[in-house]
Amino acid sequence: MTERQFNTAGPSIPGDHYLLDPLARVDLAEIESLIEAKRYFVLHAPRQTGKTTALLVLMEHLNRQGRYRCAYANIEGAQAARGDVQAGISAACHAIARSIEDATGERALYDWYRREGEAIDARDRLTALLRHWSQMAPQRPAVLLLDEVDALIGDTLISLLRQIRAGYAQRPAAFPQTVVLCGVRDVRDYRIHSGDGEIITGGSAFNIKAASIRLGNFSEEETRALWLQHTEATGQRFEEAIWAELWEDTRGQPWLVNALGHECTWQDRELRKNRALPVTLERYKAARERLIQSRATHLDQLTDKLREPRVHAVISRILAGENPHDTLPTEDVEYVADLGLIETRPQLRIANRIYREVIPRELTWTRQITITHEQAWYVRPSDRRLDMDKLLAAFQQFFRENADAWIERFQYKEAGPQLLLQAFLQRIVNGGGRISREYGLGRRRTDLFLEWPLDEAQGFLGPVQRIVLELKILHRSLEATIEEGLTQTAAYADQCGAQEAHLIVFDRRPGRSWEEKIFHRTETIGGRTIGVWGM
Incomplete structure (x- = not known):
């Protein structure tokens, strides 16, 4: 029997993939109540969260009951027509008619559509198709x-x-009892540019929506339960310390949970060949880094979303440590949350630790590959430790020479200094170390935790150099910023178990010379020595 795997592409298939009950992830009673009440509603979720899997299982569930004729149709193919109504509606109707035939066996509908439906004006063709289907039984x-x-x-x-709205009043005898619109966004967030330049919101074009249901992430218990299906199937154990890491890395985002599982149990060839070997925490961390560096399709799509103005407005302020609620409409924050990029509870932040890693890496990718500084310059031959004083002094000079020109080219200028340092560090540690990032929303700080293995052969299983860097933008007096920053840096270093700590203060005030902005000194707080760097 073929071994089941974690699924990272397309709908999950019970015999092929580890799978949580899709109908347990939605409020089935609410959905059935809405259908019973002849309501039209929206089911939305970020990409690759199990939405299609849930819809297909819901269709099977409703058809099994025998009360309804339910069909699932994917009309993404109509996207190619863009604003061409004739081509777009034709593609959508063809997909719907074919899908109804596949789901219900009603061949007569497709025959009718090819014989008569295709001749109907495109502006009324979908209404006519759904009307004919409803009247068949x-x-x-x-x-x-x-x-x-x-x-x-x-x-x-x-x-x-x-066209769907036009037939709404004739339900259920001459139009579907329920139509569920499914996609990444809620219909309220559709911003539709019509051919004459008018911007129409989805809410105004589809004002018959009775409810909006969001398919959420896995819970912490569900995340663990999915991975333990692998243990049950193969006997391969996961080290207990992995569970807390897995939750913080993914916060239950379904694709990430599955992708990390696939990296650990399938892409790691040694673990794949020998299921008696346990998945250790260090193997898990190596799998996480491979996933981040892979720039997989899901992560690529996330990066593409960062270009949207509404997303940029929110994420840029989080990266800069500012509070988006101060200047942004609530609906923009809700929109970015609906895309799965941020969490709003218990505080506003980027949704999970992997996204916090991917976003700055992607935003600085072109800067990373054009920075000429190499790792070897900062590794001490005697003990293979990173010489952080040498490295940060080099960055000071690099920042002085390049900041104005490079930050101006960043799409996310608000967080430009922090992103430029992260690009510089990423260039140095790539292929050897790890950087973890925390964004202190509303505190105008970014915390970086750098881990550097001191023995190449052992990697992270051997001794590791641990360094904390706290980045702050100067908004008040220099001494007040340093005083606050030292306390925060020391606390973060204690939390991470870091041996070294540095506070970097970016002074972006106009009229200040580089001689005034650039400095280096050390401070001691609570017995810990912290390097303080001005930029």
Whole structure:
């Protein structure tokens, strides 16, 4: 029998993949109540969170009950038509008719569509198709699960929403009892540019929405339960210390949970070949780093979202340590949360530790590969330790020579100094060390935790140099900023078990010379010596 795997692409299949019950991840009673009440509603979730899997299982569940004829249709193919209503609605209708045939066996609908439906004006064709389907067997009302709706563009999307709205009053005898719109975004967040330049919101084009249901992440218990299915199937154990790391790294984001599981149990060839070997914490951390460096499709899509103005406005302030609620509409924060990029409880922050790693790496990728400084310059031959004084002094000079030009080219200028230092450090530690990042929202600070193995052969299983760097933008007096920063740096170093700690203060005030901004001194707090660097 083929061994099941963690799934990282497409819907999960019970016989092939480790899988949590999809219907347990949604409020099935609420969904059934909405269908019973003939409501139209939205089910949305970030990409690769199990949305399609849940929809397909929901379709099977409803059809098994025998009360409804339910079909799932993915209409993403209509995206290629962009604002061409004729081509876009034609593609959507074809996909829907085919999907209904596949789900319910109703071949007559597709035959009707090819014979008569295709001749109907595109502006009324979808309404006519759904009307005909509903009237074929009115004793069993139709339910349509329409996926990837928000992939459509411009007038095609407007026409689709309005045609569904046009038939709403005829449900269930002459139109589906329920239509569920599925996508990454809630319909309220659709910003549709029509052919004449008008911007139409999804809420105005589809004002018949009764509810909006969001498919959330796994809970901490569900995350662990999914991984333990691998142990049950193969006998391979996970070291207990992994669970806390797995939760902080993913916060239950389904694709990340599965992708890390796949890296640990399949991409690690030694563990794949010998299931008697346990998955240790260090093997897990190595798998996490491979995943981050892979720039997988899911992580690429995340990076693409960072270019959206509404996303940029929120994330840039988090990276800079500012509070987005001070200047941004609540709906923008809610939108970025719906995309799965941030959490709003217990505080506003980037959603999980892997995203906190990926976002600055991706934002500084081109800077990393064009920085000429090499790792060897800062590694002491005698003990293979990073010479942090030498490294940070070199960065001071680099920052003086490049900051103004390079920060101006950053898309995220608000966090430019912090991102530039992270790019510099990432260039140095790539292929050897690790950097973990924390963003102190509202405290105008970024905490970096650098781990550097001192024995290449043993890697992180041997002795490790641990260094904390706290980055602050100067907003008040220099001495007040340093005083606050020293306390924060010492506390973070104690939390991480770091042997070395440095506080970096970026002075971006206009009119200050580089001679005034650049300095280096040491301070002692609570018996700990901390390097203080001005930039």
